Amino acid sequence: MADKTFYITTxxxxxxxxxxxxxxxxTVYCDALARWHRFKGEDVFFLTGSxxxxxxxxxxxxxxxxxxxxxxxxxxxxFKELWQRLNIxxxxxxxxxxxRHHQVVQEIFRRLYEKGDIYKSTYKGWYCTPCETFWTxxxxxxxxxxxxxxxVEMVAEESYFFRMSKYARPLLDHIAAHPEFIQPATRRNExxxxxxxxxxxxxxxxxxxxxxxxxxFDERHVIYVWIDALxxxxxxxxxxxxxxxxxxxxxxxxxxxxxxxxxFHTIIWPTILMAAGLPLPRQVYGHxxxxxxxxxxxxxxxxxxxxxxLIEQFGADAVRYFLLREMSFGQDAKYSKRALMERINSDxxxxxxxxxxxxxxxxxxxxxxxxxxxxxxxxxxPIDADLINLAAAVVENTDRALTELDPNAALIxxxxxxxxxxxxxxxxxxxxLAKDPAKSGRLxxxxxNVCEALRITALxxxxxxxxxxxxxxxxxGLSDLDGQRFADLKWGxxxxxxxxxxxxxxFPRLDIDKILAEDESGDEEDETAAEAGEKAAAGKDQQQxxxxxxxxxxxxxxLISIDEFAKVKLRLAKVESVAPVPGADKLLAxxxxxxxxxxQIVAGIAKYYQPEELVGKTIVVVANLKPARLRGMLSQxxxxxxxxxxxxxxxxxxxxxxxxxxxxx
Ligand code: ME8
Numbered sequence: 037m038a039d040k041t042f043y044i045t046t047x048x049x050x051x052x053x054x055x056x057x058x059x060x061x062x063t064v065y066c067d068a069l070a071r072w073h074r075f076k077g078e079d080v081f082f083l084t085g086s087x088x089x090x091x092x093x094x095x096x097x098x099x100x101x102x103x104x105x106x107x108x109x110x111x112x113x114x115f116k117e118l119w120q121r122l123n124i125x126x127x128x129x130x131x132x133x134x135x136r137h138h139q140v141v142q143e144i145f146r147r148l149y150e151k152g153d154i155y156k157s158t159y160k161g162w163y164c165t166p167c168e169t170f171w172t173x174x175x176x177x178x179x180x181x182x183x184x185x186x187x188v189e190m191v192a193e194e195s196y197f198f199r200m201s202k203y204a205r206p207l208l209d210h211i212a213a214h215p216e217f218i219q220p221a222t223r224r225n226e227x228x229x230x231x232x233x234x235x236x237x238x239x240x241x242x243x244x245x246x247x248x249x250x251x252x253f254d255e256r257h258v259i260y261v262w263i264d265a266l267x268x269x270x271x272x273x274x275x276x277x278x279x280x281x282x283x284x285x286x287x288x289x290x291x292x293x294x295x296x297x298x299x300f301h302t303i304i305w306p307t308i309l310m311a312a313g314l315p316l317p318r319q320v321y322g323h324x325x326x327x328x329x330x331x332x333x334x335x336x337x338x339x340x341x342x343x344x345x346l347i348e349q350f351g352a353d354a355v356r357y358f359l360l361r362e363m364s365f366g367q368d369a370k371y372s373k374r375a376l377m378e379r380i381n382s383d384x385x386x387x388x389x390x391x392x393x394x395x396x397x398x399x400x401x402x403x404x405x406x407x408x409x410x411x412x413x414x415x416x417x418p419i420d421a422d423l424i425n426l427a428a429a430v431v432e433n434t435d436r437a438l439t440e441l442d443p444n445a446a447l448i449x450x451x452x453x454x455x456x457x458x459x460x461x462x463x464x465x466x467x468x469l470a471k472d473p474a475k476s477g478r479l480x481x482x483x484x485n486v487c488e489a490l491r492i493t494a495l496x497x498x499x500x501x502x503x504x505x506x507x508x509x510x511x512x513g514l515s516d517l518d519g520q521r522f523a524d525l526k527w528g529x530x531x532x533x534x535x536x537x538x539x540x541x542x543f544p545r546l547d548i549d550k551i552l553a554e555d556e557s558g559d560e561e562d563e564t565a566a567e568a569g570e571k572a573a574a575g576k577d578q579q580q581x582x583x584x585x586x587x588x589x590x591x592x593x594x595l596i597s598i599d600e601f602a603k604v605k606l607r608l609a610k611v612e613s614v615a616p617v618p619g620a621d622k623l624l625a626x627x628x629x630x631x632x633x634x635x636q637i638v639a640g641i642a643k644y645y646q647p648e649e650l651v652g653k654t655i656v657v658v659a660n661l662k663p664a665r666l667r668g669m670l671s672q673x674x675x676x677x678x679x680x681x682x683x684x685x686x687x688x689x690x691x692x693x694x695x696x697x698x699x700x701x
Pocket of ligand 1: 046047048049050051057058059061062087265266292293294295296297324325326327332333
């Protein structure tokens, strides 16, 4: 067993409703980190679970005419199904209704009571049932809960209290001595300010409902919320039951939570642990929220997005990628279906998919489908060394980003390598090398380097996109991805002679406007669904206008004024991927980037160019030509090309590096 352990947890989610993509984000985030640490050879314990007690659940069960047990059972089953569909590699799923947990909660409660850190008193205060939180008068906003804006009730009852106030000073000292404890660092001061306002003792039992773990020495009381919920992190690794296991994994390396419950994890939880004489977790990370158009997702607002439906439509990895790539460290991020599909098209289909696809095609055509042997190191050219050095830097930076709990930064790094591979192919032009037998050595070197960079890419991608990682690995003709470790990221691991697998593109390009227009879900939260509808309608008008306009085309002999020429908007576009048009020998469909704007251009140049020859070129496009359909494919512009008398054709490009989108005059 590895020496180094890594214990990571998600919050345990309430089974009051099915989970949405916000919950999916937290869990996918933890999964990517857990997978990365396993890849680094560490002994990982990844915990998730369900927080099943409390008045809220008791009421929800009553309303649905079910017992609480039956009610939570059914919902927890949907959690597990979702995690399975998202390929969440948790090591344990803890349910707070399990016996192992009851024992721990009761024992901690008893110990704190015996120590004098839990005492009985009367509580009178404003209580928010949905949040299960008492509020002082001063914290209410217009008489409502400051967290959820819902009305609060005045409650007076006998309760047990945890002496949290006693631990305010030790907690402040701990935070000062461990600046890394609260992440992101920007939240640390917020927490310190909260503690400095003065910590009140915490009500930790209730007598007004039954659905919970009884206080062991006073059965009228149910232990409620935080002592019950937070101690799950101890139960699951064998606290009071399996000393070895507990000693091995505690303290946790990181509790990952949303910013809504960061305070509970950085104030209540550490003080409970201090009272119990246990070390504190090394880090608590509070991430931002996945927002929709109407703000934070919540079931009561009716604006939640169901991850299962998205997985069904786009696949688990696309959903994982979107969430991880869109959420910057500690920040909120907006979800819309359009944004998700744009990510799929640009990063997964174009960048990643294309790098693999064109490589497979070239290997099949130029290297009999096998990874060639590279030339001796001495014959490497500077462009090769650049790629190799970049791969090493990307590996190092990815590792650093993940150590700093930032999978978003890691993905940006990995895609730097994907971009570099595509650029390397464009610049070395294997298709040109293949035409010259004297350059066969160089061709082998180039193709080996491409394969090796892609092998490293597949390994790097796998913790984030497990299915894709496996598929890419297979396509590279390799086996046993699970047996690979961090050390295998070293350059040179690709064995020459390996037979490359084949396959369809992993992420076919999505016709975003069409999908949104056809979307029957009526996804009101999709910011741009309405806009997409408008666009589709506008497209129809344009096509009608186009027919009328044909008659006005000037003949080539006519002279035009500068103003007339100025009507033609020419812009540079970078070719990101190219594919033949099914059933049309002459046509190629080019996906281009015009400075952030993506377009599809269908051009009659298949006789003159291999698709991969065009990828990476910066071409000139008539940007304001009315869209047209060629063999059913939408063409949103026209590329410029020159053809001589002998029928030789060349696409117009620029002679230096000018950014796509630039105006051509
Ligand atoms: O709070 N964006 O459970 P919960 C991002 N049982 N993350 C979100 C989100 C959003 N819009 N909405 C929810 C509880 N989350 C307690 C936890 S832990 C000992 C007890 C995620 O079902 C985020 O991680 O309300 C948030 O903290 C958690 O779900 C809340 O889940």
